[in-house]
Amino acid sequence: MSFWNDPLKTAADWLLGILTGWGMSEIAAQVLIGFLGVLLLLALLMVLDIFLVWVERKVVSRFQDRIGPNRVGPFGLIQPFADIIKLLIKEDITPTGADRVVYNLAPLLSMMSVLILWAIVPLAPTILNVDLNIGALYLIAAGAIGTLSIIMAGWSSNNKYALIGAFRQVAVMVSFEIPMLTVLLIPTIFAGSMGMNAITQGQEDVWYVFISPLAALIFLIAAIAELGRAPFDMGEAESELVAGYNIEYSGMKFGMFYAGELLHAFTYGGFWAILFFGGYRFFGLEQVSPFLAVAVVLFKAMVGYWIIMWIKYTLLRIRIDHMLAFNWKFLTPLAFTLLMVVAFMNALLADVSSWLYIPGMFLSNVVLAWVALEIARVSSRKAREKVEGAKQVAEAHH
């Protein structure tokens, strides 16, 4: 029965027994088992990634009133495998003047920055991967490596469109990192730890989205910008930059960027679920079996991914200066204010019962959001009046 309650530990103990029985030293066996665990997780993620291609294409086609892939296999399920074979047998082109090593390293780093995120994802109470006590910062650190991969790709391709795309994308990613990091501190305040498992455990009574809905919203916006997806997909604006930083990549190297982006979106959906929607918790289901807990967290990640896709295929692209102004003049101050308000309210309501704490927190979030929107409305009206006033003056002169 213990396998069904704690599968990873049971399997590891079983393997350890076999390997030490073969005369391997215990430390070497443990290192080997650790590697096998990582390999298993990565293999499962890559297989999942293949199906994410299918999910993404099916969902976008529904949004655009099409059917999507439907020829190869039932519901087009085998389509991604056909795509992969196509990508693998495509000619691998390196542009003239490209910086070969950097050019080849960039897609690897891009994929890596996504895969290392899964090291800290708690999949079930007993399947924690690594329970890092600085999980929230680790999330940002992995994002930094993703940023690096994009600038490497853009620069090494020796193509001006790629470089412009990389510049835009990196400007957006570096800017939106700030509200994201600020908002990540809000679950940290509630849980008293930056560890992802502690944050999941802290949502025993109520999901953090009900305590701080504004933080959940800001995290989603910042995550979409980090992903470089519409409405923040200025980096690859195909009408002006063709494809952005990955324009020169072909075959499986392009595939790595593409698959990395899909898995990144799914991963951020998962982190949204862990930080604000209770992670593997779902009305005590996680206590029944760790496999159910894994299913719950994957389902929640899928819902988050679906919302990110919904936004991507519904909204238009925002101009780059508007995007950065939105971040620096609206989102960042709002995130900082929210952090201060939440910290203050958390200290103020520390001793009251949860029946007062939760509505108090919720209301302070709603009030703050309303005030922020009101300020934004007034200042944008002023800016519009300025522009229209200038227009009228210019027309009067003609």
Add this chain to the structure above:
Amino acid sequence: MTGEQIIFLVVAFFTLGSGLMVVTTGNLVHAALWLISTLFGVAVIFALLDAGFLAVVQVVVYIGAIAILFIFAVMLTRKDMRDQGPQMNRNWWIGALIAASSFGGLFFLLRGWNGLSRTASAIPSGFDAVNELGTALVSPTAYVLPFEVASVLLVAALVGAVYLAFNRK
């Protein structure tokens, strides 16, 4: 040799080698990328010392922000990414002298120190380094003053940057 020592030696040589490449490569963007790998090596050394928080902060601040800004600055200010001139100037021997004498002095000092051959005492279980660090940074008996002074310095730098970039109409 224990596994930890082997990992340390590998990481140390990687870090030093990358550091050497930063100053010897002729291509400025390559120098910035080698700098990133040096900083990453330092982060791994922090992780080996059980300072996970510092390791992650090293990656976030140095790789995620400073190195990216380096690359931006290089790309925005230079027409040609390659440095045509010689790598050394006439004062190379002064630099070499200072480096050699600092190395010699440190070597001389550390030779008499017995800390090198001791093993570190184990971290007590339940010790939360991040918590301790956070408390120390805001505690009046510890580092609240340096922490606040550093914050003021950063604000001054921010205000200065805004002042320089501000376009007066």
